[in-house]
Amino acid sequence: GESVGLHLPTLSVQEGDNSIINCAYSNSASDYFIWYKQESGKGPQFIIDIRSNMDKRQGQRVTVLLNKTVKHLSLQIAATQPGDSAVYFCAEASMEYGNKLVFGAGTILRVKS
Amino acid sequence: GAVVSQHPSRVICKSGTSVKIECRSLDFQATTMFWYRQFPKQSLMLMATSNEGSKATYEQGVEKDKFLINHASLTLSTLTVTSAHPEDSSFYICSARPQTRANEKLFFGSGTQLSVL
Numbered sequence: 411g412e413s414v415g416l417h418l419p420t421l422s423v424q425e426g427d428n429s430i431i432n433c434a435y436s437n438s439a440s441d442y443f444i445w446y447k448q449e450s451g452k453g454p455q456f457i458i459d460i461r462s463n464m465d466k467r468q469g470q471r472v473t474v475l476l477n478k479t480v481k482h483l484s485l486q487i488a489a490t491q492p493g494d495s496a497v498y499f500c501a502e503a504s505m506e507y508g509n510k511l512v513f514g515a516g517t518i519l520r521v522k523s
Numbered sequence: 524g525a526v527v528s529q530h531p532s533r534v535i536c537k538s539g540t541s542v543k544i545e546c547r548s549l550d551f552q553a554t555t556m557f558w559y560r561q562f563p564k565q566s567l568m569l570m571a572t573s574n575e576g577s578k579a580t581y582e583q584g585v586e587k588d589k590f591l592i593n594h595a596s597l598t599l600s601t602l603t604v605t606s607a608h609p610e611d612s613s614f615y616i617c618s619a620r621p622q623t624r625a626n627e628k629l630f631f632g633s634g635t636q637l638s639v640l
Contacts, residue, residue: 417564418564418565442627444628444629446631451614451634451636452633452634453527453529453616453618453631453632453633453634454567454616454631455631456628456630459627459628499566499567508572509620510557510569510572511557511569511618511629512569513559513566513567513568513569514566515566516565516566
Protein backbone atom coordinates (compact mmCIF):
# COMPACT_ATOMS: atom_id res chain seq x y z
CA GLY A 411 0.00 0.00 0.00
CA GLU A 412 1.94 2.97 -1.19
CA SER A 413 0.38 6.39 -1.13
CA VAL A 414 1.80 8.36 -4.00
CA GLY A 415 1.25 12.06 -4.49
CA LEU A 416 -1.31 12.41 -1.73
CA HIS A 417 -1.33 15.19 0.82
CA LEU A 418 -1.75 14.00 4.36
CA PRO A 419 -5.05 14.94 6.03
CA THR A 420 -4.79 17.17 9.07
CA LEU A 421 -6.62 16.91 12.36
CA SER A 422 -6.54 20.00 14.55
CA VAL A 423 -7.56 19.67 18.19
CA GLN A 424 -7.51 21.89 21.22
CA GLU A 425 -5.10 21.01 23.97
CA GLY A 426 -6.87 18.83 26.52
CA ASP A 427 -9.45 17.50 24.11
CA ASN A 428 -9.54 13.91 22.91
CA SER A 429 -8.26 13.05 19.44
CA ILE A 430 -9.48 10.32 17.16
CA ILE A 431 -7.38 9.36 14.17
CA ASN A 432 -8.82 6.93 11.66
CA CYS A 433 -7.28 4.52 9.23
CA ALA A 434 -8.71 2.21 6.58
CA TYR A 435 -6.49 -0.76 5.94
CA SER A 436 -6.37 -2.68 2.70
CA ASN A 437 -5.63 -6.34 3.31
CA SER A 438 -8.33 -8.52 4.83
CA ALA A 439 -5.63 -11.09 5.64
CA SER A 440 -3.77 -8.66 7.89
CA ASP A 441 -3.65 -9.94 11.42
CA TYR A 442 -1.44 -7.42 13.18
CA PHE A 443 -1.80 -3.66 13.32
CA ILE A 444 0.36 -0.92 14.74
CA TRP A 445 0.10 2.80 15.23
CA TYR A 446 3.27 4.83 14.86
CA LYS A 447 4.00 8.47 15.60
CA GLN A 448 6.51 10.32 13.46
CA GLU A 449 7.98 13.70 14.27
CA SER A 450 9.63 15.80 11.61
CA GLY A 451 12.96 14.38 10.45
CA LYS A 452 12.75 11.31 12.66
CA GLY A 453 11.89 7.66 12.29
CA PRO A 454 8.51 6.27 13.34
CA GLN A 455 7.97 5.70 17.04
CA PHE A 456 5.81 2.81 18.24
CA ILE A 457 2.63 3.82 20.05
CA ILE A 458 0.41 0.79 20.37
CA ASP A 459 -0.41 -2.44 18.57
CA ILE A 460 -3.33 -4.83 18.32
CA ARG A 461 -3.85 -8.30 16.92
CA SER A 462 -6.80 -9.34 14.84
CA ASN A 463 -8.28 -11.48 17.62
CA MET A 464 -8.97 -8.31 19.60
CA ASP A 465 -11.15 -5.30 18.89
CA LYS A 466 -9.80 -2.92 21.51
CA ARG A 467 -6.59 -2.34 23.35
CA GLN A 468 -5.65 0.40 25.77
CA GLY A 469 -2.35 1.95 26.64
CA GLN A 470 -1.33 5.02 28.51
CA ARG A 471 -3.63 7.79 27.20
CA VAL A 472 -4.14 5.87 23.97
CA THR A 473 -6.70 3.35 22.79
CA VAL A 474 -6.74 1.43 19.52
CA LEU A 475 -9.98 0.10 18.09
CA LEU A 476 -10.14 -2.49 15.35
CA ASN A 477 -13.19 -3.19 13.20
CA LYS A 478 -12.34 -6.08 10.93
CA THR A 479 -15.75 -6.08 9.29
CA VAL A 480 -15.11 -2.76 7.61
CA LYS A 481 -11.29 -2.94 7.77
CA HIS A 482 -11.04 0.11 9.97
CA LEU A 483 -8.59 1.05 12.67
CA SER A 484 -8.68 4.06 14.95
CA LEU A 485 -6.38 5.64 17.49
CA GLN A 486 -7.84 7.60 20.35
CA ILE A 487 -5.61 9.94 22.31
CA ALA A 488 -7.00 11.21 25.58
CA ALA A 489 -6.28 14.71 26.87
CA THR A 490 -4.20 15.63 23.85
CA GLN A 491 -1.04 17.57 24.61
CA PRO A 492 1.17 19.82 22.42
CA GLY A 493 3.80 17.08 22.44
CA ASP A 494 1.35 14.83 20.62
CA SER A 495 1.63 17.00 17.52
CA ALA A 496 3.12 14.77 14.83
CA VAL A 497 2.17 12.58 11.89
CA TYR A 498 0.43 9.36 12.82
CA PHE A 499 0.56 6.25 10.67
CA CYS A 500 -1.28 3.00 10.92
CA ALA A 501 0.50 -0.07 9.64
CA GLU A 502 -0.65 -3.59 8.90
CA ALA A 503 1.09 -6.93 8.62
CA SER A 504 0.13 -10.49 7.92
CA MET A 505 1.82 -13.83 8.38
CA GLU A 506 0.65 -14.60 4.86
CA TYR A 507 2.89 -11.87 3.46
CA GLY A 508 5.93 -12.57 5.58
CA ASN A 509 5.04 -10.03 8.24
CA LYS A 510 6.05 -7.12 6.05
CA LEU A 511 4.75 -3.94 7.55
CA VAL A 512 2.73 -1.82 5.13
CA PHE A 513 1.96 1.74 6.11
CA GLY A 514 -1.22 3.70 5.58
CA ALA A 515 -1.34 7.25 4.32
CA GLY A 516 -0.88 9.04 7.62
CA THR A 517 -2.63 11.89 9.44
CA ILE A 518 -1.11 15.11 10.70
CA LEU A 519 -2.21 15.92 14.23
CA ARG A 520 -1.93 19.57 15.26
CA VAL A 521 -2.60 20.47 18.86
CA LYS A 522 -3.61 24.04 19.54
CA SER A 523 -2.73 25.54 22.89
CA GLY B 524 12.97 -1.18 24.13
CA ALA B 525 15.11 -2.39 21.27
CA VAL B 526 17.34 0.20 19.60
CA VAL B 527 18.06 0.54 15.91
CA SER B 528 20.85 2.88 14.94
CA GLN B 529 21.00 4.39 11.48
CA HIS B 530 23.94 6.32 10.05
CA PRO B 531 24.41 8.88 8.65
CA SER B 532 21.43 10.98 9.62
CA ARG B 533 21.96 13.36 6.75
CA VAL B 534 24.03 13.22 3.59
CA ILE B 535 24.47 15.55 0.65
CA CYS B 536 26.15 14.19 -2.44
CA LYS B 537 26.78 15.05 -6.05
CA SER B 538 24.83 13.43 -8.83
CA GLY B 539 26.50 10.22 -10.02
CA THR B 540 28.11 9.29 -6.73
CA SER B 541 27.13 6.39 -4.49
CA VAL B 542 25.98 6.67 -0.91
CA LYS B 543 25.99 3.96 1.74
CA ILE B 544 23.56 3.97 4.67
CA GLU B 545 24.09 1.70 7.65
CA CYS B 546 21.46 0.17 9.90
CA ARG B 547 22.44 -1.57 13.11
CA SER B 548 20.41 -3.33 15.75
CA LEU B 549 22.23 -2.42 18.94
CA ASP B 550 20.83 -4.76 21.53
CA PHE B 551 19.21 -7.56 19.58
CA GLN B 552 19.80 -9.79 16.60
CA ALA B 553 17.73 -9.32 13.48
CA THR B 554 17.51 -11.96 10.79
CA THR B 555 15.40 -9.56 8.79
CA MET B 556 15.61 -5.83 8.33
CA PHE B 557 13.46 -3.63 6.17
CA TRP B 558 14.27 -0.52 4.16
CA TYR B 559 11.70 2.19 3.57
CA ARG B 560 11.71 5.42 1.61
CA GLN B 561 9.62 8.43 2.44
CA PHE B 562 9.03 11.51 0.33
CA PRO B 563 7.91 14.77 1.95
CA LYS B 564 4.37 14.68 3.31
CA GLN B 565 3.91 11.08 2.22
CA SER B 566 3.83 7.71 3.87
CA LEU B 567 6.62 5.20 4.21
CA MET B 568 7.05 2.98 1.19
CA LEU B 569 8.66 -0.41 1.65
CA MET B 570 11.60 -0.79 -0.71
CA ALA B 571 13.05 -4.15 0.23
CA THR B 572 13.43 -6.83 2.82
CA SER B 573 17.01 -7.50 3.84
CA ASN B 574 17.75 -11.08 4.82
CA GLU B 575 20.87 -12.03 6.74
CA GLY B 576 23.14 -14.21 4.65
CA SER B 577 21.00 -14.16 1.54
CA LYS B 578 19.75 -11.87 -1.19
CA ALA B 579 17.37 -9.07 -0.42
CA THR B 580 13.79 -9.21 -1.61
CA TYR B 581 12.76 -6.07 -3.47
CA GLU B 582 9.28 -4.64 -3.79
CA GLN B 583 7.78 -4.15 -7.21
CA GLY B 584 9.20 -1.14 -8.99
CA VAL B 585 12.35 -0.87 -6.88
CA GLU B 586 15.55 -1.29 -8.90
CA LYS B 587 17.78 -3.82 -7.17
CA ASP B 588 20.85 -2.69 -9.12
CA LYS B 589 20.36 0.85 -7.97
CA PHE B 590 19.59 0.13 -4.34
CA LEU B 591 22.12 -2.45 -3.24
CA ILE B 592 21.39 -4.14 0.06
CA ASN B 593 23.83 -6.18 2.08
CA HIS B 594 22.96 -7.93 5.32
CA ALA B 595 26.29 -9.34 6.37
CA SER B 596 25.53 -10.04 9.99
CA LEU B 597 22.61 -10.36 12.37
CA THR B 598 23.07 -6.77 13.49
CA LEU B 599 23.99 -4.87 10.35
CA SER B 600 22.31 -4.13 7.05
CA THR B 601 23.51 -1.56 4.53
CA LEU B 602 21.72 0.21 1.71
CA THR B 603 23.86 1.67 -1.06
CA VAL B 604 22.26 4.11 -3.45
CA THR B 605 24.38 3.76 -6.57
CA SER B 606 24.89 6.54 -9.10
CA ALA B 607 22.53 8.76 -7.19
CA HIS B 608 20.41 11.32 -9.02
CA PRO B 609 18.31 14.20 -7.71
CA GLU B 610 15.14 12.09 -7.91
CA ASP B 611 16.71 9.73 -5.36
CA SER B 612 16.63 12.51 -2.80
CA SER B 613 14.43 11.23 -0.02
CA PHE B 614 14.24 10.16 3.60
CA TYR B 615 15.44 6.56 3.95
CA ILE B 616 14.48 4.61 7.04
CA CYS B 617 15.51 1.16 8.16
CA SER B 618 13.75 -1.08 10.60
CA ALA B 619 14.37 -4.38 12.33
CA ARG B 620 12.49 -6.96 14.28
CA PRO B 621 14.11 -9.11 16.98
CA GLN B 622 14.91 -12.55 15.66
CA THR B 623 12.89 -14.28 18.31
CA ARG B 624 9.77 -12.17 17.78
CA ALA B 625 8.90 -12.74 14.18
CA ASN B 626 5.34 -11.46 14.33
CA GLU B 627 5.77 -8.38 16.46
CA LYS B 628 6.45 -4.74 15.99
CA LEU B 629 9.32 -3.29 14.06
CA PHE B 630 11.81 -0.91 15.60
CA PHE B 631 12.87 1.93 13.40
CA GLY B 632 16.07 3.81 12.90
CA SER B 633 16.09 7.59 13.00
CA GLY B 634 16.29 7.87 9.23
CA THR B 635 18.73 9.28 6.70
CA GLN B 636 17.93 12.39 4.72
CA LEU B 637 19.61 12.05 1.34
CA SER B 638 19.97 15.13 -0.84
CA VAL B 639 21.47 14.66 -4.29
CA LEU B 640 22.66 17.82 -5.99
